Amino acid sequence: MSMHHQADQTPTPRYKPYKGPAGGWGALISVAQAWLTSDNAMKNLRMMLKTNQNGGFDCPGCAWGDSPESGMVKFCENGAKAVNWEATKRRVDAAFFAKHSVTALLEQSDYWLEYQGRLTEPMRYDAETDRYKAISWEAAFDLVGKHLNALPSPDMAEFYTSGRASNEAAYLYQLFVRAYGTNNFPDCSNMCHEASGVALAQSVGVGKGTVTFDDFEHADAIFVWGQNPGTNHPRMLEPLREAVKRGAQVVCINPLKERGLERFQHPQHPLEMLTNGDKPTNTAYFRPALGGDMAILRGMAKFLLLWERQAQAEGKEAVFDHDFLNEHTTNVLEYLGQIDDTSWDEIVEQSGLSLVEIEQAARMYAKGKNVIMCWAMGITQHRHSVPTIQEIANLMLLRGNIGRPGAGLCPVRGHSNVQGDRTMGINERPPVAFLDSLERRFQFQVPRHNGHNVVEAIHAMLEGRSKVFIGLGGNFAQATPDSPRTFEALRNCDLTVQISTKLNRSHLMHGKDALILPCLGRTDIDIQAEGPQAVTVEDSFSMVHDSNGQLQPLSKLMKSEPAILAGIAAATLGSKPVDWNWLVADYSRIRDLIADTIPGFKDFNERLKHPGGFYLGNSAGARRWNTPSGRANFRPNVLPKDLIHERTHATGRVPDLIMQSMRSHDQYNTTIYGLDDRYRGVKGQRDVLFVNEADIIRLGFKPGQKADIVSLWEDGRERRVKGFTLLAFDIPAGQAAAYYPEVNPLVPLESTGDGSHTPTSKFVAIRLEAASATGLIMARSA
Ligand SMILES: Nc1nc2c(c(=O)[nH]1)N[C@H]1C(S)=C(S)[C@@H](COP(=O)(O)OP(=O)(O)OC[C@H]3O[C@@H](n4cnc5c(=O)[nH]c(N)nc54)[C@H](O)[C@@H]3O)O[C@H]1N2
Ligand SMILES: Nc1nc2c(c(=O)[nH]1)N[C@H]1C(S)=C(S)[C@@H](COP(=O)(O)OP(=O)(O)OC[C@H]3O[C@@H](n4cnc5c(=O)[nH]c(N)nc54)[C@H](O)[C@@H]3O)O[C@H]1N2
Numbered sequence: 001m002s003m004h005h006q007a008d009q010t011p012t013p014r015y016k017p018y019k020g021p022a023g024g025w026g027a028l029i030s031v032a033q034a035w036l037t038s039d040n041a042m043k044n045l046r047m048m049l050k051t052n053q054n055g056g057f058d059c060p061g062c063a064w065g066d067s068p069e070s071g072m073v074k075f076c077e078n079g080a081k082a083v084n085w086e087a088t089k090r091r092v093d094a095a096f097f098a099k100h101s102v103t104a105l106l107e108q109s110d111y112w113l114e115y116q117g118r119l120t121e122p123m124r125y126d127a128e129t130d131r132y133k134a135i136s137w138e139a140a141f142d143l144v145g146k147h148l149n150a151l152p153s154p155d156m157a158e159f160y161t162s163g164r165a166s167n168e169a170a171y172l173y174q175l176f177v178r179a180y181g182t183n184n185f186p187d188c189s190n191m192c193h194e195a196s197g198v199a200l201a202q203s204v205g206v207g208k209g210t211v212t213f214d215d216f217e218h219a220d221a222i223f224v225w226g227q228n229p230g231t232n233h234p235r236m237l238e239p240l241r242e243a244v245k246r247g248a249q250v251v252c253i254n255p256l257k258e259r260g261l262e263r264f265q266h267p268q269h270p271l272e273m274l275t276n277g278d279k280p281t282n283t284a285y286f287r288p289a290l291g292g293d294m295a296i297l298r299g300m301a302k303f304l305l306l307w308e309r310q311a312q313a314e315g316k317e318a319v320f321d322h323d324f325l326n327e328h329t330t331n332v333l334e335y336l337g338q339i340d341d342t343s344w345d346e347i348v349e350q351s352g353l354s355l356v357e358i359e360q361a362a363r364m365y366a367k368g369k370n371v372i373m374c375w376a377m378g379i380t381q382h383r384h385s386v387p388t389i390q391e392i393a394n395l396m397l398l399r400g401n402i403g404r405p406g407a408g409l410c411p412v413r414g415h416s417n418v419q420g421d422r423t424m425g426i427n428e429r430p431p432v433a434f435l436d437s438l439e440r441r442f443q444f445q446v447p448r449h450n451g452h453n454v455v456e457a458i459h460a461m462l463e464g465r466s467k468v469f470i471g472l473g474g475n476f477a478q479a480t481p482d483s484p485r486t487f488e489a490l491r492n493c494d495l496t497v498q499i500s501t502k503l504n505r506s507h508l509m510h511g512k513d514a515l516i517l518p519c520l521g522r523t524d525i526d527i528q529a530e531g532p533q534a535v536t537v538e539d540s541f542s543m544v545h546d547s548n549g550q551l552q553p554l555s556k557l558m559k560s561e562p563a564i565l566a567g568i569a570a571a572t573l574g575s576k577p578v579d580w581n582w583l584v585a586d587y588s589r590i591r592d593l594i595a596d597t598i599p600g601f602k603d604f605n606e607r608l609k610h611p612g613g614f615y616l617g618n619s620a621g622a623r624r625w626n627t628p629s630g631r632a633n634f635r636p637n638v639l640p641k642d643l644i645h646e647r648t649h650a651t652g653r654v655p656d657l658i659m660q661s662m663r664s665h666d667q668y669n670t671t672i673y674g675l676d677d678r679y680r681g682v683k684g685q686r687d688v689l690f691v692n693e694a695d696i697i698r699l700g701f702k703p704g705q706k707a708d709i710v711s712l713w714e715d716g717r718e719r720r721v722k723g724f725t726l727l728a729f730d731i732p733a734g735q736a737a738a739y740y741p742e743v744n745p746l747v748p749l750e751s752t753g754d755g756s757h758t759p760t761s762k763f764v765a766i767r768l769e770a771a772s773a774t775g776l777i778m779a780r781s782a
């Protein structure tokens, strides 16, 4: 962020449009750079070839699934960056911490912090010297046990999970935390696909996607809503391109013309690269207003209804799938009534598209016999995300596009095992059946009341209702909204514990007592008492498979996540309800417990032997509806009256722009690999605001000028980031975009999705002000 930029990071912004396709030479150059800077070049070349192969490790990048065909090279540019970033030789050890006080480290950028290397030994904060000092694992575990056992209530501790944790780690974690007595499981998923889970569970009875990899080969139309796969799920570009090649429609709905969605060159097809040929990845591109997707979907449904009535009047072939509607759904009449009640004017106004464009999208949808709809953060991080996703489901149900080959719902997950973590019970609102089965198997009384999600955890820490924070991976301080308040929340704690691979700001925003516990990553060989161990993960298509680390760990003082969790559990609970250390000696013992308690995992260890793993199944994908009615539910939601929040209006000020926060091509969430964003043509800086040139001028600025950004929310707090460069960009009027996490101080903690509690990171009402002097605002004021 601006406040931490050091002289070593290029100060002059350079911006020129990127002319090449996505993937291709640019990607190869970028991978080569990642190799060269990893300090482990030769080893990593071998590693790349093991990515996502049977017997290899699961890519720690995204949660996109793999083609079942073996032997294909299954990594991408950004997967390569993720692997290299983890497999560095640089180390952050006791000597490093002796050199740098925490106060000094706070002045460094997020990029600098992670770049220093892997955490290699357990450390404890020492207030006297303001430094982290080495501590033994035993002492560290005891300290955690002591703090946890001293709390007046187990509900005063927060147990965060980031989505890289393996199934084994996640299962052990939830078992320990529930045996300790709370459901406080704030999870990265609360900021990510929470709305998808909530919405789909109500609509179709299961909170996961209904498609598998093969379905992409049989779809006639694929819609991609609010997603940037060229950067965030590069392996998805291949099936999209194949679809276009065989004449299927690929329809993109995104306010930004994302390069990966326009053109794509496969970096592993040498001929194509030599001729610089590239294939389009889409057949239509629509650029909506931020948050306008629900209106588009409703508009498409309204066209379908119109055509259905015409077809009926003229005795032509029906547009709706009546057999499916009769046999499998409920509430369709209420829904059709709701469509009639939504006016065309409302639809056009809110969508940001013209009626002609919405009609075109509707035609492409109606033309497809088998349609897949994919979506990601552009859909899930809004106030009305749950109704928007239910509108996707409604539209798909009308033509029976769920539960048949080549068709279905595809929320494209983020972190490589975020879906698996949920399956394993990382859930602050756990299903009753799951709790019952834990209780039956382990014979202890599980906590039945709901725990805290991310936003609730921050409030609890701010108000002193929670005093211990444990993070299983991730970077809570930077990933969450309203950064200065989150910093304060963490600093309010008696103890913060971060189980991590790399140094980040969450280690510096610590409680009175604080631990850094260094863990092995996906790429590291994991050896326990009974020998080398594999872990398992679940991808976006509900495929479960194993992952085997390939590299010798940098230090003997690193432990695996399961081993660390077992150590904490034993120090807190003794050997109740299980012998933790016996369990982690051989992870197949953990998998046996998973098989006993979680549906779909029967004979887990046996089925893992199947190359490529096994499919967990999806009830909706098989047209079984786990809803109270036993049918798929049409959800007749009303379009929001106004996308702008009442508490923004209450400031009495009109927003200059609505801003979304997004990822650059050179980052993995809060991990910044570099300061470029190749496909968007940005070089050497991240404190930029993408704005339409006409808007820049309308607001009294010049392109390239710096401005402060303030967000509008009525609660008496000032939310401001300073000195952002205004980039004239091809973006719809009235919109702005900036990088996460730099603009997280602007996202109000209270601005969350209805029913999902997800911070509205894609819809922030902002004003621009003349730039004030930049300084170390965030670090100092927090
Ligand atoms: N290399 C890399 N890979 C990653 C990640 C990473 O940071 N780096 N992160 C991982 C994680 S955890 C996740 S969740 C995924 C994230 O994957 P994405 O969801 O692709 O991530 P974002 O960058 O947030 O992109 C949001 C996209 O939605 C568009 N958008 C924003 N608002 C709206 C809207 O209102 N409507 C529509 N239709 N579009 C909108 C933006 O223009 C942008 O193209 O990627 C995963 N994979
Ligand atoms: N404004 C805004 N905010 C957002 C978003 C947005 O689009 N806009 N996106 C949201 C989304 S989708 C998500 S998922 C969250 C992400 O939130 P998090 O998951 O909390 O954040 P990450 O940046 O992925 O975490 C990076 C850290 O994880 C640790 N780590 C890496 N690998 C491992 C491992 O194998 N084991 C362990 N124990 N630790 C590891 C490293 O120390 C690294 O510094 O952010 C959310 N925040």
Ligand SMILES: [Mo]
Residues within 6 Å of the ligand: 188, 191, 192, 193, 413, 414, 415
């Ligand atoms: Mo995510």
